[in-house]
Amino acid sequence: MVRHHQPRKGSVAFSPRKRVAKETPRIKAWPSNEEPKLLGLAGYKAGMTHAMVVDTDKNSPSNGMTVFTPVTVLEVPPLVIMGIRSYEKTAHGLKAITEVIADNLDEELSRKITLPKDYDKSEAIAKIQDALDKTEEVRVLVHTNPKMASVPKKKPEIFECALGGNSAEEKLNYALDLLGEEVRASDIFNEGQYVDAIATTKGKGVQGVVKRWNIRIQYGKAMRSGKGRHVGSIGPWSPERTMWTVAQAGQMGYHKRTE
Numbered sequence: 705m706v707r708h709h710q711p712r713k714g715s716v717a718f719s720p721r722k723r724v725a726k727e728t729p730r731i732k733a734w735p736s737n738e739e740p741k742l743l744g745l746a747g748y749k750a751g752m753t754h755a756m757v758v759d760t761d762k763n764s765p766s767n768g769m770t771v772f773t774p775v776t777v778l779e780v781p782p783l784v785i786m787g788i789r790s791y792e793k794t795a796h797g798l799k800a801i802t803e804v805i806a807d808n809l810d811e812e813l814s815r816k817i818t819l820p821k822d823y824d825k826s827e828a829i830a831k832i833q834d835a836l837d838k839t840e841e842v843r844v845l846v847h848t849n850p851k852m853a854s855v856p857k858k859k860p861e862i863f864e865c866a867l868g869g870n871s872a873e874e875k876l877n878y879a880l881d882l883l884g885e886e887v888r889a890s891d892i893f894n895e896g897q898y899v900d901a902i903a904t905t906k907g908k909g910v911q912g913v914v915k916r917w918n919i920r921i922q923y924g925k926a927m928r929s930g931k932g933r934h935v936g937s938i939g940p941w942s943p944e945r946t947m948w949t950v951a952q953a954g955q956m957g958y959h960k961r962t963e
Contacts, residue, residue: 714917716949721916723958728861729902730960737868740878742892744865746848747780748855749903781852782886784810787845788879789864790872792838801835803845804828806884813847815859829880842867842875844882900962907958917951 734743755775759766787805791798807825832839844867847860869875893899913919914933922932939946 712949713919714951718959718961719948721959722955723907724904724960727904728863729904731866731902734866738870740867740869740874742783742844742846742865742887743868745780745889745892746783746846746861746863747778747889748848748850748853750777750779750854752776779853779855780889781849782888783846783848783865784886785844785879785882785884786813786847786862788832788876788883789843789845790832790835790839790876791841791843792835793840798841801839802828802832804832804880804883805845808884810847810849810860812851812858812860813862816847816862832876836873836876839872839876842872842879844879846887902960902962905957905959905961908956910954911956912953913951916953916956919951 728746731744737743753775755773756770757773759769759771761767785806786809787803789803790801792801793799804825805820805823805828807823809819811819813819843864845862846865847862850857850860867875867879869878908915912933913935914921919935921927922934922936926932926936935951938950938952
């Protein structure tokens, strides 16, 4: 008798499929750019629409044809450079040396953090400049402006953004010029430029194996014996344990994904 073979159902590439710690994604690797500018931008999802585009995939049956594709619409209000942070290289990776905070912070930031009082900005700038000889990386702290978008919130998001440039001194001078200023999408990206979109997917709660892993619904005797929406076997007699690759019910959605 010919043995039946088929690919496994669902990808284990993103395991474990659990909820992200926070909705604002963390960027672990930044691209390199010789031009001094911000290497990232934050936006809010405003909705979705569709577009008619030409399929350029040479392996697609519709190659060269105009096809329907869903499109996500993002709202990108200007970012505000609220701080500068310098890092030194250690045996355990980058370690923060010091930072500079702008003196004209938005009052909406008090919803997120405690705003500093009696802060000496000039002293902090002198300290970060004195540490340039051991500085390996300079990054900026930015916050969003949700009150300028159509999203129903006022509390801004704060995240760290890398800078382009050839040296730490060049990055620091560029960041000092922008400290406390607004940066728009047109200052970072060009029209038609390809970028990576990093976000949190829509959460769907706890789901069963059929919806979560797209396994086949049981049929025949296995279906008549009781339930149909389950895996046929969760493992062999030996080893006497269930492997992590077996499809099981659990959290679906609210994961960090990059496109």
